[in-house]
Each structure stands twice: as C-alpha cells, then as structure tokens.
Amino acid sequence: IQLKEYQKRGIRWMKTLYDQDVGGGILADEMGLGKTAQVIAFISTLLIRDPGARPHLIVVPTSTVGNWEREFTKFCPSLSVLVYHGSQGERAEIRDHLHYQGHPYDVLLTTYPTATGSAEDRSFLKKRRFKCIILDEGHMMKNFLSIRYKSLMAYKGNFRLLLTGTPLQNNLQELCALLAFVVPSVFGRAKESLIKAFRGRVDLTVKSGSGSSTKGVGILSQERIDRAKRMMAPFVLRRRKCQVLQELPVKTVEVRKCIMSSHQAQVYEEVKETSVVKLWEEGMGIEKSKEESEEEKEKAKEDKVRTKVPNVLMELRKAACHPLLLRSIYDDARIEQMAREILREDDFTHSEYPYVLEDMEAMSDFQLHQLCCRYRSIQPFKLLERDWMSSAKVTALRELLVKDTEDRFLLFSQFTMMLDILENVMKSLDVPYLRMDGQTKSTDRTGLIDQFNASDSPYQVFLLSTKAGGFGINLTSANTVILHDMDFNPHNDRQAEDRAHRVGQIRPVKVVKLVSQGTIEEDIYTMAEAKLRLDRHVS
Known part of the structure; x- marks a missing residue:
C-alpha cells in the first residue's frame, strides 16, 4: 500500500x-x-x-x-x-x-x-x-x-x-x-x-x-x-x-423540504398542543406551592420544565418523521377490543385485561402493528400498506429510490423503530436492502458490509442507524446518502455522510437531508449549521 x-x-x-x-x-x-x-x-x-x-x-x-x-x-x-x-x-x-x-x-x-x-x-x-x-x-x-x-x-x-x-x-x-x-x-x-x-x-x-x-x-x-x-x-x-484529496469526487448536499399530508400535519399539531398544555400545567403545579419563596418556586419550575422539554422534543421529532411512531390510528375502542382478543393467546394465559390494556395504550401505532403480526387472534387489526407509505418523507423516498439505476443508497435514521417502518417501505417498493443497527451482533456486521460492498451485490439500499452505521466503516459502493432524520449533533450526520464520501470512492456522492416543512426539524437544521460554522472557524 x-x-x-x-x-x-x-x-x-x-x-x-x-x-x-x-x-x-x-x-x-x-x-x-x-x-x-x-x-x-x-x-x-x-x-x-x-x-x-x-x-x-x-x-x-x-x-x-x-x-x-x-x-x-x-x-x-x-x-x-x-x-x-x-x-x-x-x-x-x-x-x-x-x-x-x-x-x-x-x-x-x-x-x-x-x-x-x-x-x-x-x-x-x-x-x-x-x-x-x-x-x-x-x-x-x-x-x-x-x-x-x-x-x-x-x-x-x-x-x-x-x-x-x-x-x-x-x-x-x-x-x-x-x-x-x-x-x-x-x-x-x-x-x-x-x-x-x-x-x-x-x-x-x-x-x-x-x-x-x-x-x-x-x-x-x-x-x-x-x-x-x-x-x-x-x-x-x-x-x-x-x-489534500483533489482527486476525490465531489460531494453535493441537498436539503429536501417535505410537505406533510393533512393527517401527519394534524398529528404534529396535536402533539404540539398537548405538549404546550403539559408544560403549562407543570409550571402551574409549582405555582400552587405557597410555602416556598418566589426564588425557590421559580427554580423548581425551571427544573421541572427542563426535565420535560427533551420528551416534548422527542415527540415532535417522531411526529415529523412518521405518524406511526406515535399512536393515532389505533383509537381507544380498537385497543380495548384487541386487549380482550389477545387474552386467548397462550402467552397471555395468566395476564389480566387492565394491565394488557395499559401496556397497549403506551405503544405506538407501529408497535401495535408488530404485535398484531405476532399473534393470530389480533391479526385482523394489522395496519395496511397505505399506513406506512403515508408520510411526507416516504413520499420523498419513493422519488429518490428509482429502480433500474446504478445508484446505491445509504439510508440513515436515528430511530430503530423508524428503520422497522422503512423495512416495510422497502418491501412495498420491492427494493432489495440490508439493515444494520445497534442490535446487530458485532460478528455479523463485517459480513453485512461485505455483502453490500460486493461488486455483484443485489442490494440497492443499506438501512443504518446513525450511531451504529455512522462510525469507522467503509461503504464506498454507495453513491447516495439519505439522512431520513437529523441528529442534534451535526457531526454525527457528517460521519454518516462520509461512509460513502471517502478514499476509494470513484463516483460523485449526493447527500439528501429530508426535513419536514414547518416542524421542529427546521430548527434542528438551523442549529446544526451554526455548530458546523463554529467548527469551520476554529479548524
């Protein structure tokens, strides 16, 4: 060498x-x-x-x-x-x-x-x-x-x-x-x-x-x-x-704004309104305490709200990614019926209805769909293909993942549940894919990378979690990187991009960042760009 x-x-x-x-x-x-x-x-x-x-x-x-x-x-x-x-x-x-x-x-x-x-x-x-x-x-x-x-x-x-x-x-x-x-x-x-x-x-x-x-x-x-x-x-x-690498092919970055459907936009607004109410109630709960000084009450309010903000942000991010990451399709009446039906399964022989119902209420739509796929008694409640194909970013993916092309794709997401949904999307689009995330055994990872990088590989898409697939691996057989959702730390996304744009790459690399328009993702993107500017100034 x-x-x-x-x-x-x-x-x-x-x-x-x-x-x-x-x-x-x-x-x-x-x-x-x-x-x-x-x-x-x-x-x-x-x-x-x-x-x-x-x-x-x-x-x-x-x-x-x-x-x-x-x-x-x-x-x-x-x-x-x-x-x-x-x-x-x-x-x-x-x-x-x-x-x-x-x-x-x-x-x-x-x-x-x-x-x-x-x-x-x-x-x-x-x-x-x-x-x-x-x-x-x-x-x-x-x-x-x-x-x-x-x-x-x-x-x-x-x-x-x-x-x-x-x-x-x-x-x-x-x-x-x-x-x-x-x-x-x-x-x-x-x-x-x-x-x-x-x-x-x-x-x-x-x-x-x-x-x-x-x-x-x-x-x-x-x-x-x-x-x-x-x-x-x-x-x-x-x-x-x-x-130092003038011969390295060019990398272009596109920020693609995705317009949410009326259903996804409604889910997002409901999450936003519910979150605001919860934060306001937390603040009011502190105000009701009369025994503490004003300074102590203010500090307690800030501390309590601060612990809730990350949860609010996460819920908003989920709604911006895909509505199935939350629960909107499975209403209470449907879940109550599913809880009764599933008690007939051997795995639930000793379970009690109220506790089963409580567990189901805490699940997202896609988690409930996965449960329906596992147990015959509730299979009639499974989601339909249109449910996982219905999101602003999936619509963008359908345009990007063109068949009969030599382009090969790395598709990154922060959420393993989102990768679960994307697996269904790939099957619906009939796109051959591989997947690697934090749960993939280290002994299996090298084999997956070799399968994707092979010259005769049949796989067009590699689904990757940003943390597990974004560090220290070479995937130069791909020439398009799609960031389904962005990290608060832009350098994690840069790491993911450079799995393809590195020594050994012979084709121009395109990076596509999917951002749901009018959501918190636009703010995350703005903050990320500010952090990258600081890096450029210092470096």
Missing part, C-alpha cells in the same frame, strides 16, 4: 510528539482520509526502530472492531494483534491465557464497552503499561465527568492519541476535555479555568433585507475562537479532504 504524502506527514507529526515526550495529540483529519492507515504505519515505524516499543492499546467502537482487524491484516500483517473482545467467558479465557502462558503481542485491540465495563476488564487493563493508548472516535471523550472518561484516564501509557474527524462537536468546552485527556500535564490542572474561558456566548441578531430582525444562534466571540486556535495548534493535526 502506497501512503499519500499527507498521510506520511501525519506519521511524522505523531513520531515528533512521541519522541519529544509531549504526552499526546489529536489526529483530527476529516472523515475518510485514512486515519487508521496512518496509525498502523506509526505503530509499525516505532517497532521497526525499537522492537521493544510495545504493547499498544487501541480502543474502538464495537461496530469497527472487524474493520480494524481487517486493516491491520491489509496494511501490516506482521504485527501481532490481540483482540480483547467477545463474551465475558471469552475475555476471561484470554486473561487466563496471558496470565499463565504469556503471549507476546504488539497491539491489544478492544472496545469502549469492554475497556470501561466490568471490574475484571478494567483491572486487567490497568495492570498493563502501554507505550501508546489510541482511542478511535476520540470525540467520545468529550465529557470530563463521564465514567468512560474517568475509566480510560486511569490506564497507564507513555503517549495518548485521539482519532476523530470531528474534534469540535458542540462547543469549545468539549474540546478542552479532549486536550486534557491527551496532554493532562498541560491541560489537566487548568481544565476548570478553560471551561470558564469558553463558556461565554454572544447572542447575534441577524438583520434581514427588510430591516426586520430574526433570532440568531449564540456563538462564541471571535476572541475566544482565536484563543482556541492558538491553544490547539501544537497538539491537533487536522486536514480536510478539499485540501
């Missing part, structure tokens, strides 16, 4: 930090620029120079273990890689084998859940002294207070390296957490003052051409952004595709 010149510079940069005992750094190349290859080459050069420069610890998301194994075999098969992963029994077997027989290895490859999980796993890793501790998707270390951060901070290593295509996710305070992890001698003690320095915000009001003003998004002042750049410079190496 011939490394590109920018990758060679990246390896030299890592070696310089390592040799000067700086403590660590952040390789923050944009997604798809081959950070994995650079790290493998870096480790190889250390071992060529000093065969005793081992072992190295690499911690990766569960979904990328297979990909890392494959890359080691591809780029440097001579390296001895011990994969510390699997069931609890399998990991115990590895520990026993190392304890009693020993096993020289160059790299110990494990996952975040394993490295921060059981006491046995953490104790095993703490007892080892690593030359390098390398964390893939290092932005997962953005929270000082998380168990993950504290657990991995406890492991001993001469050099710490974070790999992330998105070092700045939401704000500069998170960047401080990353720097404090890789160079604790410099940033660890000062992290509180750093957090304060980057906490301030400036609210901007954008003037329109008519002279009216619209509410802007609070961003950090330019002074703080410049300070962040100076602070990052020695410890962060970041290159963008447009800077």
Whole structure:
C-alpha cells in the first residue's frame, strides 16, 4: 500500500510528539482520509526502530472492531494483534491465557464497552503499561465527568492519541476535555479555568433585507475562537479532504423540504398542543406551592420544565418523521377490543385485561402493528400498506429510490423503530436492502458490509442507524446518502455522510437531508449549521 504524502506527514507529526515526550495529540483529519492507515504505519515505524516499543492499546467502537482487524491484516500483517473482545467467558479465557502462558503481542485491540465495563476488564487493563493508548472516535471523550472518561484516564501509557474527524462537536468546552485527556500535564490542572474561558456566548441578531430582525444562534466571540486556535495548534493535526484529496469526487448536499399530508400535519399539531398544555400545567403545579419563596418556586419550575422539554422534543421529532411512531390510528375502542382478543393467546394465559390494556395504550401505532403480526387472534387489526407509505418523507423516498439505476443508497435514521417502518417501505417498493443497527451482533456486521460492498451485490439500499452505521466503516459502493432524520449533533450526520464520501470512492456522492416543512426539524437544521460554522472557524 502506497501512503499519500499527507498521510506520511501525519506519521511524522505523531513520531515528533512521541519522541519529544509531549504526552499526546489529536489526529483530527476529516472523515475518510485514512486515519487508521496512518496509525498502523506509526505503530509499525516505532517497532521497526525499537522492537521493544510495545504493547499498544487501541480502543474502538464495537461496530469497527472487524474493520480494524481487517486493516491491520491489509496494511501490516506482521504485527501481532490481540483482540480483547467477545463474551465475558471469552475475555476471561484470554486473561487466563496471558496470565499463565504469556503471549507476546504488539497491539491489544478492544472496545469502549469492554475497556470501561466490568471490574475484571478494567483491572486487567490497568495492570498493563502501554507505550501508546489510541482511542478511535476520540470525540467520545468529550465529557470530563463521564465514567468512560474517568475509566480510560486511569490506564497507564507513555503517549495518548485521539482519532476523530470531528474534534469540535458542540462547543469549545468539549474540546478542552479532549486536550486534557491527551496532554493532562498541560491541560489537566487548568481544565476548570478553560471551561470558564469558553463558556461565554454572544447572542447575534441577524438583520434581514427588510430591516426586520430574526433570532440568531449564540456563538462564541471571535476572541475566544482565536484563543482556541492558538491553544490547539501544537497538539491537533487536522486536514480536510478539499485540501489534500483533489482527486476525490465531489460531494453535493441537498436539503429536501417535505410537505406533510393533512393527517401527519394534524398529528404534529396535536402533539404540539398537548405538549404546550403539559408544560403549562407543570409550571402551574409549582405555582400552587405557597410555602416556598418566589426564588425557590421559580427554580423548581425551571427544573421541572427542563426535565420535560427533551420528551416534548422527542415527540415532535417522531411526529415529523412518521405518524406511526406515535399512536393515532389505533383509537381507544380498537385497543380495548384487541386487549380482550389477545387474552386467548397462550402467552397471555395468566395476564389480566387492565394491565394488557395499559401496556397497549403506551405503544405506538407501529408497535401495535408488530404485535398484531405476532399473534393470530389480533391479526385482523394489522395496519395496511397505505399506513406506512403515508408520510411526507416516504413520499420523498419513493422519488429518490428509482429502480433500474446504478445508484446505491445509504439510508440513515436515528430511530430503530423508524428503520422497522422503512423495512416495510422497502418491501412495498420491492427494493432489495440490508439493515444494520445497534442490535446487530458485532460478528455479523463485517459480513453485512461485505455483502453490500460486493461488486455483484443485489442490494440497492443499506438501512443504518446513525450511531451504529455512522462510525469507522467503509461503504464506498454507495453513491447516495439519505439522512431520513437529523441528529442534534451535526457531526454525527457528517460521519454518516462520509461512509460513502471517502478514499476509494470513484463516483460523485449526493447527500439528501429530508426535513419536514414547518416542524421542529427546521430548527434542528438551523442549529446544526451554526455548530458546523463554529467548527469551520476554529479548524
């Protein structure tokens, strides 16, 4: 494998930090620029120079273990890689084998859940002294207070390296957490003052051409952004595709506004009205308390409403995605009848009607449909094809998923239930597809990726959850990425986009973001763009 010149510079940069005992750094190349290859080459050069420069610890998301194994075999098969992963029994077997027989290895490859999980796993890793501790998707270390951060901070290593295509996710305070992890001698003690320095915000009001003003998004002042750049410079190496890969095919992004049907719009408005009433009632409930001071009542009101807001946002997002994610088709009378009928099933012999009814009342339309598919007694209550084909975004998908085309699609969603609905949509459209989400076993993921990437693959669409399918995997056989719904963190969506737009892609890539018009999704999109602008300013 011939490394590109920018990758060679990246390896030299890592070696310089390592040799000067700086403590660590952040390789923050944009997604798809081959950070994995650079790290493998870096480790190889250390071992060529000093065969005793081992072992190295690499911690990766569960979904990328297979990909890392494959890359080691591809780029440097001579390296001895011990994969510390699997069931609890399998990991115990590895520990026993190392304890009693020993096993020289160059790299110990494990996952975040394993490295921060059981006491046995953490104790095993703490007892080892690593030359390098390398964390893939290092932005997962953005929270000082998380168990993950504290657990991995406890492991001993001469050099710490974070790999992330998105070092700045939401704000500069998170960047401080990353720097404090890789160079604790410099940033660890000062992290509180750093957090304060980057906490301030400036609210901007954008003037329109008519002279009216619209509410802007609070961003950090330019002074703080410049300070962040100076602070990052020695410890962060970041290159963008447009800077180093002139030959990479172009990526275009389309935001497609989807107009909801009258039924979906009605569901959305009902959710909005119900949510406003609930929040108002919560506030009034606090007001009724006469024994507390005005200040205490105000604080209690804010705290109580704040806990309810995320639920409200989630319900609005569901309504904007697909009405079947809520309950509108199955009315109370229908559910009462279903609850009586299902009691005839063997699985419900010892169940009581009121409790069965209560459970059904809490289900969404599609969950109730899935229940009907499982039990013969309530199969007459199943939804019809028109129900899952009836949403603004499904209408857009029908236009995008054209048959008899060479285009191949990655279709991402935040919600696994939405993926369930999309499976029905794919079957109705007679579109061959594969699916991978957080519930997919790690042992099966590599096979699914290979099936989709095969030159003779019959699959036109890969359904993926944004979290499970958006990190560290190569899906360059697809040339169209559809974001069915967007993340509050735009960098997660960028990660998903770059599963296709990366080294190895030979066709132009089109990204389509589906946004239901007149809904909270438009606000999410606006916030996402503001966060990406901050990233561009700092980077």
